[in-house]
Amino acid sequence: MPSLKKLKNIRLSRLSPGVGEKIAATIISEIGEIERFNHPKKLVAFAGIDPSVYASGRFTASINRITKRGSSRLRHALYMAVRCGIRDARKQKTTDEIIPRNKKLREFYDKKREEGKPFRVAVIACVNKLLHWIYALLKSRTTFQDIA
Secondary structure, three states: OOOHHHHHHOOHHHOOOOOOHHHHHHHHHHHOOHHHOOOHHHHHHHHOOOEOOOEEOOEEOOOOOEOOOOOHHHHHHHHHHHHHHHOEEEOOOOOOOEEEOOHHHHHHHHHHHHOOOOHHHHHHHHHHHHHHHHHHHHHHOOOHHHHO
């Protein structure tokens, strides 16, 4: 678990546009030391977002659910971060122009919805994408704008 001093050194708002300080702090504190994970897929498995595959003999399930074996706090914080990121926001209060808070995440979400995925499946796919971005940010110690 990282200390409060380390959390203060990390700019929490750099995780992703639309992610607030509390959600970012929860995500960073639940992940802990990023050096524990040598691949983003291991971070996804730690969060419990990875799909479980059920197969027996010649039978292979067509509906695969997430494993949920990781931290429920981390899953909840990531879910809320994605919901906040794909939500539309007005650019300025005086104009009627509406833009998504996280344009890249919203484009990925819209792509999944166009593929016919249900809402929650598309959101969990976005959570997976966000976790890969967070892994890259914490490993390279850059900001979201540098990788996006």
